[in-house]
Structure formats: C-alpha cells, structure tokens
Amino acid sequence: MSEQQVAVTAQPGEEKDTQEQPLLSVRNLRIWYELKRFGFLHAGYVKAVDDVSFDLPRGEAIAVVGESGCGKSSLMKAILGLVHPYDGQILFEGRDIWEGGAEAMRAYRMKVGYVQQDPYGALPPFMTIRRILEEPLILAGVKDKEERLERVIRSLEEVKVTPPSDFLNKYPHMLSGGQQQRVVIARALIRNPKMLIADEPVSMLDASVRVEILKLLDEVQRERHLSVIYITHDLSTVRYFSERIFVMYAGKLIEKAETYEILRNPKHPYTWALLNAISDPLAENATKLREIPPGEPPSLITPPPGCRFHPRCEKAMQGKCDVEVPPEFRLGGNHEVACWLYEEEGRVA
C-alpha cells in the first residue's frame, strides 16, 4: 500500500479515462452455500444470491431493498470480499476482486468502507474512539503519529462529533447511539474509500437520530462523490438517500429503477405489495386491513420453479410464471423488471 493511495485529498483528475466504466460491476453473481453433506450424499445448496447482475456508477447511491432472508446481506458480504462467489464475477474498477490473491484483496478493501447495522456491536468496547479510528490508518501503513491524529480529528469533524478533543479518549459506551453510529461512519471513511457499503445503518436508531444519520450520509456521499450501496428493508427511508432502488426477492433482483419511479410506478407485483405494506402516519390506517400477499418467502434450498414469487402472486399466469424464469424486461427509462406481465411492453435487457 503506497502513501499515495491513502492520501487525504482525493485527486479529481486521476483516472479520467476510466470515468465511463462503472466503479463496480456484478456479473451473474451466485452465492450458494453448501449444505452439510451426509457421507457421499450431496445435500444441495442454499441459493442465497442467484444470478444477480448490476452496475454501480461512480458517485451514485443505490439501495438494495428486500425482506430478511432475501439474500441482501449475502450480496453485501460478497461485494466486501467476505464470501467467495459460487459463480459469477465482481468487478471493481474493471478487475475481478478475487484475481491477484490476498494482496490484491487487501488493496481492494482499502478502497471500500463499511457501515455496520448495529453501532453498539460494531465498536470494540475496550478501545478509545481515537484508537478505533487510528486502527484502519495503521493497517493502511500511515506511520506518522501526528498525521494519524490529524486525520482522526478531521474525520470526527466531518461526521460532526464535535469538538473532537472531547471524544478522542472516550470509550464507545460513553456515547449516545447516534454518536456511536457517526463514529462507525467516520471509521468507514477515514481511508478515503471510493465505495461505501451501509447495511441498515439507521434501523437501530430513534426516528429523530435516524434523520440526522441519513442526512449525514447523504452529505458525505455528495461531498466525496462516493458510490454507496445502501442495504435496507425499509423503503420509506430510501427515497431520502439513494438515486436508484434494486428490489430483491428470494435471491434475485426483480426490479431496478430510479427511486421516484419505483415509488410512484412500481411494476413487479412484489414491489407493489411491499410498498402497499408501508404505513404513512395517517389516522385512517386504523380503519382498514392491509392487503398482504399470502404465505412467506420460499425456501432458498428448493426455490419454486419459474418466477420465485409466483406462489404468492395474484397475477400469476399458469403454465408461464410457474415454469419459466422471467428475464429482465426493460421498460421506458431505466426501469427493469423481471416479470412476465411485461413481456409485450418491454424488451429483454
């Protein structure tokens, strides 16, 4: 790791030639976890992520939305290089992250920041804030103590944990939940990553603090021109933050579109159901039952044939949806949806 790669100021001029290329490309990614074998008997796989492809341009924030067990955390782990894909590729700046061995992976992880879901669990309780924030710099090879301290202070200022001098020698438990989450964000940003992965960064926080953190992430993303993957189950917070939404169901991306397009004009019956289940604070909610698709998400070991949502879908077409896996149909704009209902309207992406 050279000093230059972890330099404080990002050089806007660098890599101009690669501007067109997306920062991250996920190609036909499959994350299958093998089940325990019984002797020679092969018991099968948990197909947590199954044939997922997308591009993340530089400086764009996207959200991956889905219920628990839909594979969004596996997708995140694969992008962080924590699980090896069963099949498919993850290209960062045009290079497969698994190419080039441990050293290349280390270099890759230097460029990726990670914001954990639970700030209380993500910060080591026995380290001071200063030590927590210095650690990534030490690992990045910043030897100068003064420089490290200066960068720690600057990053605390950036996430508005001020004045930094009051916090440097505190331990995580002395901070409020919101401040802890800010420290987690500071830690993710301190090596000037190009990409930030935020896994439910606000789900553990109070409503008011939640807004503060979302605003902070939004600000940081704009100022640093960061690419962000925001993983969440909560569609209502997404529109304050990301430009595009990917909806995930049972290991597949079923709909991709601009945030406002999804919220105003959901196409996939699952997206529609998901949006319909979210309450805005209105008194009339209490007077009616909500329409919820029956059943629960399918097993990922033996997913249903065809479209994985068809057993719960009221628009399912017999002989079609339960047989053939729908390809992604591209509709007007940047709207892509994997649903047979749009076969005539769209063209295969």
Next chain:
Amino acid sequence: MTFEDFSDKALVVEDLVLYFQLTHGIVQAVDHVSFSLAKNRAVVVIGESGCGKTSMGRALTRLLPRNVARYSGKVYIDGLETMALDEETYRQQIRWVKISQVPQAAMNSLNPVLKLKDQVMEPLLLHEKGITQEEALERVHAVFDFVGVPEGFIERYPFELSGGMRQRVVIAMALITNPTVIVLDEPTSALDVLTQANIYNVLKRIKWEKGTSFVLITHDVATSSELADDVLVMYAGQMMEHSPATEFFAEPLHPYAKMLMAAVPKLHGDEELQFIPGKPPSLLSPPKGCRFAARCPFAMDKCKLEPPTFRMGDRLVKCWLYEKEADEIVSSPEALAGVSS
C-alpha cells in the same frame, strides 16, 4: 370518582409514578402520568428511547425490577383499582386475567425447550380454575386459528418458526385468557414490512372482533397509526400531549410532537425530513420548567416554569403556547384521566 364512572373504561391511570433507584441517584422514568382508555380502543404511546414508555408499560402490568424507588398512583383495570392489591392477589386476579403483555423482543421471549401448545396453554391452566387439558388445548387451537398460526405448528418448538410466526404465538399467549387490556411493547420493531403489516392486521382483528383494548408502546410513529385511536406523546417521563388519532395525525399540538412527526420518513409527499437537535434530558435530574424547552424552537421565558396541562376540546397538551387558546387548565389526575377518550 365512583365505580360507575368507569363502566365504559378498560383502563384508567391516575397520577402514575415510577422511579428507579440507581447508585448515583433516582431516575424519574414515569412522572405523574394520567390517562384513560375506553373499551375496544387502542392508545399509542410514542416517544424517543429513554422517555419512559417501556417503564410505563411495566408499571401497568406491575412487572417491575428490584430497584424501584417509588411506585404510586392509581390504575383501574375494568373498574377495579389494582395498585392497592398485594402481589399475590394481583398475580392471581389481574395479570393475564385482566391485563396481559407482549414484551419487547417478544420473539425471543418464548421458552426454547417447550412445545408451543404447552407454553400458550400455561396462562389458562394457571388462571382458569378447573379447566381440563383438553379444553385448554381446544382454546389454543382456537386462538392459533385466530392469529393465523397454522394448525400443525402447535406441536412445534419456537426455533422451528420464523420471527413473524413467533410474534403471532406471543400475541396468542397474551390473548388466550381474553384480557380486557393488552400492553404491546414494540410488537413489530424487529420484523420485515410485510410481516409487520400482517401482525397489525391480526391486532386490528382482535380489536374489532374481540373488543380488546390495547396500549401500544412504540417509537415507530408511522406504523403505530395502523392501530391508534388515541395518541399519547411522552417526553422525559411526562405526558406532553394526548389526542384522538384523527386530530393528532392531522396536526400535532405540542412542539415536540410536531418535530417528532417531521422526523418520520414518509413514502408519499415531498416534505424535507427534519430532526430534533440536542438530546433528551437526563431523567436523573430533569430540568426545571418544561422539560423540552432546551430543544424547543418556540421556547419563551415562561417555559422556565413547568407548564400545566391545557385542554383544547378533547385534546390535552402540556405546553405554554396554548395558554390563551385553551378551554381550561386540567390539573387533577381524575380530571386528566376523565378528559381522554
């Protein structure tokens, strides 16, 4: 007040106080809260973490930790004053007979080594004298059917169920004795949106078909509107506003309630999200005067004095801003409880 006044009330709380003793002082978790809840209605208690809402739920069901410094006031459940009862009588006659609770993180509150039927049946066997195993099992089947737990699950263990199903089982357990009031503490906070909506559908059906009343404690204002008839806003241990849901969601009165609502992400509409600067005061030594004054954009000199509770129609608000418009000042706990619902 006489017994008759409460005939249509499921729950009347007067001047409820719950303080905890810590090594470095006394935490005023619930500080003189009064309200009432009519039968077949639901009141939602909202506020930030640490505002005393969970403590209030525990005070209602008298599930208290050891370090209680003060526990006083009156709690009438179904017309019966329960604070005067000793622990044994309360356990036998009130808890789970008149009032039951779905605790926070309820999904993890099931006993992992008992089959579902055995744990759901337990309150019945304890509280309904002379009930046979067969009758109890019959009731478990009925209540599982009602909350939407499939037939075969009765013989299963908790770990075999998804989070949403476990939550239904815990609700079934609270419902099986047909209590007058069920206290729900964050019933859906760990669940997915679809599961969440499903659980609220179950709760609505319980309210409509069984006539149960609910005290719903939550920080999630948006989903709480699914069940709310009344809204009670708590801040730093005190009741700041108590309004019918229709009026509250249209326009909250108290500045804290207004700011809390502005911080709720909405799916539709284009308002900018706002947050409340600062943090709630320590309940060890709450500030004198209005407890929200330090964070309030409308704070005036007068806010150094503690505001009384003003009545505006059928709404109650503890804020000096409404001094002029208000119909009257309500000060006695009986009257405070009388105004609401």
